[in-house]
Amino acid sequence: MARRRWLDKDEQTAWRAYLLTTQLVDEALDRQLQRDAQMPHAYYGILVRLDEARQRPGEGTLRMTDLARGLRYSQSRLTHAITSMEGSGWVERRDCPTDRRSQLVAITEQGVAALADAAPGHVAAVRSAVFDQLTAEQVTQLGEICTAIVRGFEPPVTPPG
Amino acid sequence: MARRRWLDKDEQTAWRAYLLTTQLVDEALDRQLQRDAQMPHAYYGILVRLDEARQRPGEGTLRMTDLARGLRYSQSRLTHAITSMEGSGWVERRDCPTDRRSQLVAITEQGVAALADAAPGHVAAVRSAVFDQLTAEQVTQLGEICTAIVRGFEPPVTPPG
């Protein structure tokens, strides 16, 4: 790898600001959700996905694997999370009728209620931490920057030849 | 609070991209450091701070509290981290001569070596995950965006009256 370069001044500045930002934002959101809704931020994301699945036509369930892939979580992480959330009554597991290895997950009534309860405070926290600080232009820029970074993680194009 | 607004479409897009980005970047860096240097990302940051302190004139040590404030870590988090890092031989605690409550922390020779070992791979990972995906302009924008967000966390101005 021809990558022995250090970060230059601009990169250094941006990088330190980025690290601090993600730490502060993450902590603020996690703390707010934990305090007001007794759930970590990651569980909120899971509930959102399951709630979206519920509103789509069909079973309203997701396979563990599909949910994990959608959230970019490891299987193990999701298993632990779903086990805990099942204990809180927010989700339930069901056997998959077509593949006995698979497990389907669905959000429960309680889960829907918990999400509805948590959402306003959470959105307010996101707003106050992030969007209230940015211009509309910066929001667009942020979206583009993040999209570019995410694209870098996508499976590399198959090499020619 | 007059903040009952949901996120609009642009914000929604930017927010989801942001969440995915921070998760992917954080995981990638943590994994790389854990694999190649047997340390979590947070410990790397601590070593960097202590190494900078070492290179400045004076004692080359930092008080626990000052280190925690600089990194925006809780005291407890830092205590746990330093205890663990002391076990690895990377840092050492010393009593503070002027305040018997305080503890000073210094990086050890081993710590300096571990940091020097870890740095190139870490920087390469940061580059490949983030800066290789961005234009110079986007790096500047990212810095500005993050600075704005961080500023929002600073203690609010004392209200008039």
Added chain:
DNA sequence: CCGTACTTGTTGAGCACTCAAGCACTCGAC
């Protein structure tokens, strides 16, 4: 001085995550 409030740092329980291992099932070549 003395007592009270504040600061500094630690502790331990609880929790979410990682990693490696393992079990159960499905698929596909033969």
Added chain:
DNA sequence: GTCGAGTGCTTGAGTGCTCAACAAGTACGG
């Protein structure tokens, strides 16, 4: 069929974090 490779999910140990409680020291008004 059946056997090996691959898939889906779980388990449990280990680890780094939070939070609340606490000990020990300092600062300061009376």
